[in-house]
Amino acid sequence: MSRALGTAVPRRRGRVPAALLIPAGFGLLFLVLPLTGLVLRAPWTTLPQRLTEPGALTALRLSVQTATLATVFCLLLGVPLAWLLARVEFPGRRLVRALVTVPLVLPPVVGGVALLLVFGRRGLLGGWLDATFGVTLPFTTAGVVLAESFVAMPFLVIAVEGALRAADHRYEEAAATLGAGRWTTFTHVTLPLVAPGLAAGAVLCWARALGEFGATITFAGNYPGRTQTMPLAVYLALETDLESAIVLSLVLLVVSVSILVALRDRWMTSA
Amino acid sequence: MTGRGGRTTLAAVAAFAVLVMAGCGGGDDPGSAGAAADGRVTGTVTVFAAASLTESFTRIGRDFEAANPGTTVTLNLAGSSALANQINQGAPADVFASAAPRNMTTVTEAGNADGTPSVFARNQLVIAVPRGNPAGVTGLAGLTRPGVKVALCADQVPCGAAARSALDAAGVTLTPVTLEQDVKGALAKVRLGEVDAALVYRTDARAASADVTGVEFPESARAVNDYLIVAVKDAPNRAGARAFVAYVRSAPAQAVLAEAGFQAP
Amino acid sequence: MSRPLLDARIIVDRGAFRLDVPLRVAPGEVVALLGPNGAGKTTALRALAGLHPLSAGHVTLDGTDLDRPATGFWVPTERRSVGVVFQDYLLFPHLSALDNVAFGPRRHGIDRRAARATARDWLDRVGLADQAPRRPRQLSGGQAQRVALARALAVAPALLLLDEPLAALDARTRLDTRAELHRHLAAHPGATVLVTHDPLDALALADRLVIVEGGRVVQEGDGPSVTARPRTDYVARLVGLNLYRGRADGHEVRVAPDLTLAVADRLAGEAFVAFRPASVALHPARPEGSPRNTWAGTVVGVQRHGDNVRVQLDGPIGVAADVTPAAAAQLRLTPGQRVWVALKATETHAYPATG
Numbered sequence: 001m002s003r004a005l006g007t008a009v010p011r012r013r014g015r016v017p018a019a020l021l022i023p024a025g026f027g028l029l030f031l032v033l034p035l036t037g038l039v040l041r042a043p044w045t046t047l048p049q050r051l052t053e054p055g056a057l058t059a060l061r062l063s064v065q066t067a068t069l070a071t072v073f074c075l076l077l078g079v080p081l082a083w084l085l086a087r088v089e090f091p092g093r094r095l096v097r098a099l100v101t102v103p104l105v106l107p108p109v110v111g112g113v114a115l116l117l118v119f120g121r122r123g124l125l126g127g128w129l130d131a132t133f134g135v136t137l138p139f140t141t142a143g144v145v146l147a148e149s150f151v152a153m154p155f156l157v158i159a160v161e162g163a164l165r166a167a168d169h170r171y172e173e174a175a176a177t178l179g180a181g182r183w184t185t186f187t188h189v190t191l192p193l194v195a196p197g198l199a200a201g202a203v204l205c206w207a208r209a210l211g212e213f214g215a216t217i218t219f220a221g222n223y224p225g226r227t228q229t230m231p232l233a234v235y236l237a238l239e240t241d242l243e244s245a246i247v248l249s250l251v252l253l254v255v256s257v258s259i260l261v262a263l264r265d266r267w268m269t270s271a
Numbered sequence: 272m273t274g275r276g277g278r279t280t281l282a283a284v285a286a287f288a289v290l291v292m293a294g295c296g297g298g299d300d301p302g303s304a305g306a307a308a309d310g311r312v313t314g315t316v317t318v319f320a321a322a323s324l325t326e327s328f329t330r331i332g333r334d335f336e337a338a339n340p341g342t343t344v345t346l347n348l349a350g351s352s353a354l355a356n357q358i359n360q361g362a363p364a365d366v367f368a369s370a371a372p373r374n375m376t377t378v379t380e381a382g383n384a385d386g387t388p389s390v391f392a393r394n395q396l397v398i399a400v401p402r403g404n405p406a407g408v409t410g411l412a413g414l415t416r417p418g419v420k421v422a423l424c425a426d427q428v429p430c431g432a433a434a435r436s437a438l439d440a441a442g443v444t445l446t447p448v449t450l451e452q453d454v455k456g457a458l459a460k461v462r463l464g465e466v467d468a469a470l471v472y473r474t475d476a477r478a479a480s481a482d483v484t485g486v487e488f489p490e491s492a493r494a495v496n497d498y499l500i501v502a503v504k505d506a507p508n509r510a511g512a513r514a515f516v517a518y519v520r521s522a523p524a525q526a527v528l529a530e531a532g533f534q535a536p
Numbered sequence: 537m538s539r540p541l542l543d544a545r546i547i548v549d550r551g552a553f554r555l556d557v558p559l560r561v562a563p564g565e566v567v568a569l570l571g572p573n574g575a576g577k578t579t580a581l582r583a584l585a586g587l588h589p590l591s592a593g594h595v596t597l598d599g600t601d602l603d604r605p606a607t608g609f610w611v612p613t614e615r616r617s618v619g620v621v622f623q624d625y626l627l628f629p630h631l632s633a634l635d636n637v638a639f640g641p642r643r644h645g646i647d648r649r650a651a652r653a654t655a656r657d658w659l660d661r662v663g664l665a666d667q668a669p670r671r672p673r674q675l676s677g678g679q680a681q682r683v684a685l686a687r688a689l690a691v692a693p694a695l696l697l698l699d700e701p702l703a704a705l706d707a708r709t710r711l712d713t714r715a716e717l718h719r720h721l722a723a724h725p726g727a728t729v730l731v732t733h734d735p736l737d738a739l740a741l742a743d744r745l746v747i748v749e750g751g752r753v754v755q756e757g758d759g760p761s762v763t764a765r766p767r768t769d770y771v772a773r774l775v776g777l778n779l780y781r782g783r784a785d786g787h788e789v790r791v792a793p794d795l796t797l798a799v800a801d802r803l804a805g806e807a808f809v810a811f812r813p814a815s816v817a818l819h820p821a822r823p824e825g826s827p828r829n830t831w832a833g834t835v836v837g838v839q840r841h842g843d844n845v846r847v848q849l850d851g852p853i854g855v856a857a858d859v860t861p862a863a864a865a866q867l868r869l870t871p872g873q874r875v876w877v878a879l880k881a882t883e884t885h886a887y888p889a890t891g
Contacts, residue, residue: 179644223450
């Protein structure tokens with residue numbers, strides 16, 4: 001009896017319990033099956049000429065450019081915001097944290113309308129921006145970046161704030177004893193310490209911006225080469241030509257997955 | 272140990288099965304009964320209707336229920352092409368009302384129509400401008416003035432195709448600031464004052480009359496849009512579907528459509 | 537003592553707990569704050585570094601106030617001339633050993649090349665020149681400790697602070713590192729304050745010991761005087777002495793209602809009596825002859841202690857006795873057994889409890 005147990009234990013240890021494995025398998029299936037559907041329905045014979053259609057490439061380029069710019073914009077504003085939430089005690093901090101997540105629960109179309117009400121021609125700031133600087137945001141590429149940033153920034157802020165909370169703040173004390181002020185400590189110690197979380201947040205942010213549809217079409221409209229990103233092109237293709245829509249979706253999928261995999265290998269594993 | 276592992280597995284499979292069944296539910300709903308023994312129409316009639324029919328079909332549905340006690344009209348409102356795709360993928364629709372002949376063709380060519388579709392309403396374009404018409408637009412030519420921002424529907428959707436025909440007929444070339452995914456999107460830009468004008472259907476402009484004024488223009492006669500209706504072949508409630516199609520073409524329903532700004536076929 | 541480089545009265549209130557430690561340290565002097573966990577040692581260190589504000593009192597370094605709540609004067613950590621070696625070192629994980637050490641000089645406005653040269657020099661001094669490109673996680677515990685020391689010293693701080701500098705090391709590494717640390721601390725021209733709960737570390741590294749218990753200084757002095765004349769049970773336990781407080785009258789001290797010890801010293805009033813466990817002799821029957829201090833006790837515990845056997849005894853006073861294994865075997869010591877305890881007056885050390 002004891003002999004049987006003795007041999008059974010080390011072997012069982014490496015096994016994954018069925019109670020986890022089965023739902024995990026279904027979970028993966030649930031996420032991957034729709035992609036399989038896209039791949040199976042793709043018009044492989046006409047794929048090359050559809051891919052080289054200028055409209056598709058223009059939309060793809062615009063998507064990658066705006067998502068990248070939106071990520072940079074979110075990093076510039078979101079990282080300090082995450083730092084504030086993680087490191088500074090101030091009244092109403094819980095409220096501010098809740099406000100940061102609003103774009104997550106807001107339907108993106110509503111987000112787009114809200115942006116119009118602020119930055120639009122008759123918006124709270126839009127009129128002033130136009131009159132003072134001659135800057136109009138709706139229907140421009142900058143408007144696309146703004147709409148994508150609005151929707152994607154919470155992903156960055158939440159990821160970076162989590163990383164900051166998990167990081168040992170005594171490293172910052174150590175930096176202070178070595179003569180580093182708060183800003184130097186932030187740039188030379190805090191940011192490198194949370195680099196993996198920062199990278200994860202930026203990647204999530206970029207991916208969300210790349211797939212953005214509702215806020216973009218509402219705030220920035222849809223015009224090829226200027227504001228028509230890939231998701232908008234896909235949606236319109238769906239109106240007339242299901243196969244074109246599938247091809248465009250696949251392109252978006254392949255480009256985003258390969259960029260994410262490349263980044264993950266470079267950044268995430270070096271942590 | 273084995274017995275325990277087996278139970279967990281079973282529980283997971285059962286949970287998955289419940290999920291799957293929930294997703295496919297409703298197929299055998301006794302509510303969609305169809306014709307009763309005496310020929311009266313009963314049960315649920317599921318109507319897939321173009322989004323531009325939202326207001327009028329809500330009223331027509333209520334009137335139909337009043338005229339046929341024991342029926343319930345369920346509306347699924349979306350873009351015509353999305354609805355056509357859903358029907359061809361086997362969605363349980365009884366009636367399809369399309370805003371564009373092309374999307375109706377998609378369904379008939381797939382063999383999913385019960386009979387021949389019929390035109391039940393027509394719609395024309397107007398120039399929607401914000402209340403007070405700040406840019407002073409009076410006709411298509413006014414849209415080309417510098418500084419006038421115009422929203423059109425994308426060419427792929429019916430209102431965009433109609434706008435293209437009307438502009439071509441008038442010989443007007445203009446660069447819009449945006450090509451909207453649907454007529455409601457174009458109208459929203461007008462309501463918010465982000466554009467000075469948009470080419471939309473008269474019915475849509477009328478529904479938004481609180482914020483928007485519709486400016487009629489003669490070239491719109493060159494781009495009339497036909498609305499078609501048909502019963503779906505595999506309709507769960509075949510009798511209900513036929514009765515509803517007939518009702519839409521009756522005088523009371525036509526009056527509702529006219530009030531919304533549609534023209535009679 | 538020459539003019540102190542560090543002159544501080546560290547008062548920190550935390551709820552009901554009040555830390556109140558006066559501290560003066562001369563240039564080149566190494567002072568150990570020694571005390572049990574929760575005594576407030578680390579808080580005192582943090583207050584000196586500016587990582588915790590004082591509630592009252594002052595911290596003055598080289599004649600300049602760093603913190604004085606009464607006047608509202610406060611110098612933030614990064615502008616104090618302090619170097620800190622943290623208990624778990626806190627080496628920046630994303631920087632090499634060299635860049636960890638160069639971090640301080642860089643922040644003090646030295647350019648990258650010069651800062652790296654300084655850092656290389658310091659790594660060389662702690663014997664780690666060959667580890668310069670390594671990341672902290674690739675270093676052993678002893679190496680990390682030395683890098684942390686080099687990092688703290690590289691900015692030539694007027695005040696060097698060390699928080700349990702050897703606590704994270706295993707016993708063997710600790711021995712080597714302690715000797716080397718002593719060499720570097722002795723060479724440091726500024727003031728040094730180190731915090732430890734280990735009396736061996738304190739005795740080996742410090743010129744002077746400040747014993748803190750419950751937020752207060754209970755005893756202060758150089759190693760020999762503290763070990764010879766403990767004033768609290770904590771210190772007595774640390775240095776391995778039996779300690780009793782009583783009333784002295786000439787050569788006798790009454791340490792319990794029914795026990796008066798004869799002592800070699802002559803004094804009057806409140807007094808301490810201390811003696812080593814090895815000075816205590818145990819007998820199966822009441823001994824005759826020279827030892828004037830004898831009393832009956834009960835064995836409550838028997839343990840190996842180094843080469844000897846430590847016997848814990850109950851009686852008019854609790855006492856620890858060290859006997860040879862041979863003697864222990866002969867006496868057949870077991871808990872509950874009654875024995876006679878004998879102590880020569882010449883083996884005791886008595887001193888006034890006040891002053």
